[in-house]
Amino acid sequence: MGSWLLLGTDSLIACIAVGPIMSRRLSVLVPFALLFGVGDGLGYLLGCALHWSFPDNLSFLAPVVVAVIGVYWIAVAIVSRKAAAAEENPKAHWGVWVLPWLLSLDNITYGTVDGVSHGASIGLSAFEQFASSAIQAGIGLAIGIGIAYAIPAVRRHMWVANGVAGGAMLVAAGVLYVVG
Numbered sequence: 001m002g003s004w005l006l007l008g009t010d011s012l013i014a015c016i017a018v019g020p021i022m023s024r025r026l027s028v029l030v031p032f033a034l035l036f037g038v039g040d041g042l043g044y045l046l047g048c049a050l051h052w053s054f055p056d057n058l059s060f061l062a063p064v065v066v067a068v069i070g071v072y073w074i075a076v077a078i079v080s081r082k083a084a085a086a087e088e089n090p091k092a093h094w095g096v097w098v099l100p101w102l103l104s105l106d107n108i109t110y111g112t113v114d115g116v117s118h119g120a121s122i123g124l125s126a127f128e129q130f131a132s133s134a135i136q137a138g139i140g141l142a143i144g145i146g147i148a149y150a151i152p153a154v155r156r157h158m159w160v161a162n163g164v165a166g167g168a169m170l171v172a173a174g175v176l177y178v179v180g
Contacts, residue, residue: 019144037134043104070169
């Protein structure tokens with residue numbers, strides 16, 4: 001399995017985490033999953049275009065960003081528990097639309113550090129990033145929605161879903177750190 005496929009794992013975990021708070025309409029879910037692919041594909045292209053000399057000792061930054069997002073979601077869970085009225089307001093969940101762009105940071109570093117594999121096309125490599133993230137995001141949304149139906153408390157209390165999202169993002173940070 002190529003390392004490009006592993007870069008979509010954060011999209012999978014993030015979408016499992018936020019699936020319970022997403023609208024169940026395909027007109028919302030499909031574009032949301034595709035944004036993960038677009039963000040990762042463009043992030044990779046940006047990284048390749050920058051031609052930075054990115055030191056290996058700074059590779060910890062991608063998992064740190066994911067961990068910060070996890071802490072953010074846990075804070076949202078604490079605040080939304082206190083503001084129960086916001087739980088029922090779907091407009092209060094606009095923050096999930098920022099995730100695809102935040103999670104593309106690891107692809108920028110991948111593009112700057114690893115660049116294009118020898119003999120590979122930059123366009124094909126960017127498409128691989130896009131496909132990996134979009135497909136894994138879609139699978140993650142399906143799993144997250146399944147969890148919401150399997151655990152009724154997640155559907156009834158959005159603060160629980162936000163707390164789960166934060167915890168899952170912290171797990172994602174650990175996975176990214178271990179995978180490298």
